[in-house]
Amino acid sequence: MSDLIAIVYPSEAKAEEVRQRIFELQKEYLITVGDAVIATKSADGKVKLNQLFNTTAAGATTGSFWGLLVGILFLNPLLGVAVGAASGAIGGALSDVGINDAFMKELAGKLTGDKAALFVLVRSMTADKVLKDLSSHGGEVLQTSLDESKEQVLRNALQQAQQTPG
Template identity: 75%
Template sequence: MSDLIVIVYPTEEKAEEVRNRLLELQKEYLIKLGDAVIATKSESGKIKLNQLMNTTVAGAATGSFWGLLIGVLFLNPLLGVAVGAASGAIGGALTDVGIDDAFMKDLASNLQPGNGALFLLVQEMTSDKVLKDIAHFGGVVLKTSLDETKEQVLRDALQKASTA
């Protein structure tokens, strides 16, 4: 089962820095992320989601490949690529993997303009090592699905960095 963790940072850049560090820790097999999205709120109140994977582009690329293959079989590869890319892009745009976009936008509406909220869907984690590594970034826990003990450990670690 995956756990949801949402941490608010003073800037989008700080949230991006933490996400990049977590991706490095993933390469070290200390954490396994299902999704990592940064949400920001502009001065006008518009919510922007900075996602790791663009499903529209991925769908278009996959669709192009299959369209080309089918087009070659039926002697019209260019039409196959075009139809495949279009259908793949539509399918990718309609696919929502990871954390629900509507949920993130709803939660991010409570942000102050300029802040960055890091939404993490954690599948597995070596808690003590990961927390030790990211605690110095600070941040404020907005929401988690962790049990109360683990959530308090996370809050305390981030609080120490904020006050230091």
């Protein structure tokens, strides 16, 4: 079962720094991430999602390949690539992997100023080591799907980091 963790940071740069650290922890096999998205809110109130995986581009690429293959079979590879890319892009745009975009936009709508929210879909983690490492970055819990005791441990770790001078 996966858990969703949303943490607010003072800037998009800080959220990106933490996201990169999470990927390093993943390489060390301490955490398995299903998705990691940074959400920001512009001055006009629009929410922007900085996602890792562009489903539209991936769909277009995959569609182009299969379209070329089918096009070669029917002796018209260029038409096959064009049709494949278009259908793949449409399919990619309509599919949503990871965290639900509407949910992230709704939560990110609560952001103020230059703050950014980091949404992480955690498939598994060695909680004590990951929390110890990430607590040094600070942040404020926006929402989690963790059970109450784990969420409180996370809140305490982040709060302790904010109170520590340095």
